[in-house]
Amino acid sequence: MKWHRINALIIRHLYLYRRSLPRLMDILFWPTMDLLVWGFLSVYLDRLNLGNVNIISVLLGAVIFWGMLQQSQGSVSTTFLEDVWEKNFLNLFVTPLSIAEFLVATVFLVMIRVVAGLVVISVLAVIFYHFNIFVLGFAVLPFLLNLILFGCTLGFLITVIIFRFGTSAQILAFGFIFLIQPFSAVFYPLSALPKAVRYIGYCLPSTYVFEGMRELINQGTFHAMGSLYALLINILYLVLVIILFYTVRWTPEFGPAVKL
């Protein structure tokens, strides 16, 4: 793996962000809109005084963390689709660029986008709703790590599907994440789901993050085992997706670079 090739891909994408308002909006505008809508709803529910639950913190925490997961998956998919739309894969893969370097560069770009989004949305949450996500302390780090990992894995899975089935599958890049939202217990506890459906939730790393976050906000305890489970499931899924990537790369039919 060569850093100069990873660096080339990162800079190539940063060139685009430098002068593209729609791309910047993708990172900053939509998460801000989500924060405002859910923030006002939280304030309204808080005024109804529905119980002892800290509604503003629970809902805004969920919105911010969900935004990070969505941003991670979306960043992988958008980064990949930029080259699909520009039909640039053939140009890229006639160079010595390897699949591993391509994936690592994508992860770096995800980190850049997620950090930029997190900073803006966290500041806005403090300004508008006096909610500081970082009062959760060091627990924020394993939560974020698990969400970013899971978002990347989902993004890579969608990339593999587009590699294999062509551009007709690109719609998945924008809607796939919402398939897992109901099972991830983002805005409600897992116990709110029918028992049979909860098993799907147990298989998703995101569920442990959102359950853990609520536990931390409501009871002040950090469930380390939950984060560890999430990490192990994440690693398993990531390995499976990487294997899929290489399987598709060496498919005996058309290679993706030619097909896309």
Added chain:
Amino acid sequence: MFVIETENLRKVFGTFAAVDGLSLQIEEGKITGLLGPNGAGKTTTIQMILDLITPTSGTIKIFGTEIKTHREEILNRVNFSSPYVALPTNLKVVENLKTFARLYGVKDINGKIADLVDFFSIKDLLPKMTSKLSTGQLTRVNLTKALLNDPKLLLLDEPTASLDPDIADRTRKLLKKIQSERNVTIVYTSHNMGEIEELCESVIFIHQGKVKDTGTPDELIKKYGRKDLNEVFLTIARGSDEVA
């Protein structure tokens, strides 16, 4: 010495053999024309040489080593250009060139770009968006990109397609200059037999995924008893290959 050697190369898509037992050798330092009608297997062969698709069977050696096992080492010394494979249009020309220079690990990126920009006379194009270039300008920028890594092997897929005669002629002159000044082996596909006669020292005819004939343009014209390479092409493509 042969820069490219393939042996019994086969590529099957479903039940269709696009390349069917292709064995060829391409000599170092020459411009070799890879010719054949549409669907003959030229593009598939180039894609296998570039490791973009995997052969069903057979071997490909480039610079004496197999692409399957020495991909990085080989692709560092190879480049490719085709008018059908555009550079990202949402980047400026200079951004595109810098990106590809970084991908090839070019040491002095600005120096290398300055050198090639002079060679192709495209200095005024550098700050322009790639989407704003004319076809002729794009061809020159594509060729600039193709020389960023000082390739020893250059694969050109119909580089003059869709160019007007003036720009096509300039491009051919540039290619001759590249080959003579930089000692690059060039593999050239085209449907313009006139330019093949003008440019290529050696020609390989592919038909139905196999090598049908090889030689210099003059040798083939003489062998088939035709007046030019265009007639040789028609004879081979239409299947009546008996020598008149």
